[in-house]
Amino acid sequence: MYKQLIQELGSARLVAVSKTQPNEAIMDLYAQGQRLFGENKVQEVVPKFEALPKDIEWHLIGHLQSNKVKYIASFVAMIHSVDSLKLLEEINRQAVKNRRVIDCLLQFKINDEETKFGLDIQEAFALLESLSYPNLQNIRLCGVMGMASFVEDEEQIRREFKSLKNIFDQLKARYFPNDPAFKEISMGMSDDYPIAVEEGSTLVRIGTLLFGARNYGNVG
Ligand SMILES: *Cc1c(COP(=O)(O)O)cnc(C)c1O
Numbered sequence: 014m015y016k017q018l019i020q021e022l023g024s025a026r027l028v029a030v031s032k033t034q035p036n037e038a039i040m041d042l043y044a045q046g047q048r049l050f051g052e053n054k055v056q057e058v059v060p061k062f063e064a065l066p067k068d069i070e071w072h073l074i075g076h077l078q079s080n081k082v083k084y085i086a087s088f089v090a091m092i093h094s095v096d097s098l099k100l101l102e103e104i105n106r107q108a109v110k111n112r113r114v115i116d117c118l119l120q121f122k123i124n125d126e127e128t129k130f131g132l133d134i135q136e137a138f139a140l141l142e143s144l145s146y147p148n149l150q151n152i153r154l155c156g157v158m159g160m161a162s163f164v165e166d167e168e169q170i171r172r173e174f175k176s177l178k179n180i181f182d183q184l185k186a187r188y189f190p191n192d193p194a195f196k197e198i199s200m201g202m203s204d205d206y207p208i209a210v211e212e213g214s215t216l217v218r219i220g221t222l223l224f225g226a227r228n229y230g231n232v233g
Pocket of ligand 1: 030032053074075160201202203204218219220221222
């Protein structure tokens with residue numbers, strides 16, 4: 014399953030989404046070579062970081078409150094869910110304290126669902142043109158992230174992924190043309206990753222397909 018999925022993804026990298034999964038399940042994938050894991054809650058990733066091998070790259074993929082950045086700033090490899098200048102400023106502040114640079118993605122709302130977080134492109138322009146952005150020397154923007162709608166309609170999902178790719182291309186051309194670090198398009202989950210890969214995903218976030226359904230007592 015794991016090896017086959019890696020092959021299917023081609024050059025896109027796999028973020029194994031281990032939220033709600035026990036450490037044993039994470040170690041099973043680790044033993045097969047996986048090092049990149051995604052969690053959506055600060056209170057869950059901190060104990061996992063403490064307990065598990067230090068060569069795991071932890072990606073924070075869920076909504077992040079500014080007041081919780083301090084708990085992950087010393088170790089988080091990438092934050093996928095930056096949706097405001099205020100949050101980016103706080104990530105920078107905590108990165109300075111830890112004397113490191115934290116890789117971040119801007120999260121965009123590409124779906125038609127009410128509850129999802131994320132910027133639109135105008136808000137991203139405003140953030141990148143703000144007076145404060147050039148001062149944020151301890152964050153590095155590496156690209157964009159988005160979630161498609163939870164629908165059956167593949168054409169709608171494809172349209173949404175295309176819109177994220179388009180946002181990436183616009184930001185790249187306008188603000189990061191000579192910055193090789195700005196290269197990531199984080200899109201695709203268990204149900205829609207083949208479409209995401211076709212539409213240019215570079216980071217695919219997969220949980221259920223790897224670990225089985227959440228909250229149902231998994232193989233460990
Ligand atoms: C849970 C989660 C995923 C993985 O979802 P699956 O359907 O289990 O693959 C991907 N991205 C985010 C932001 C998530 O919260």
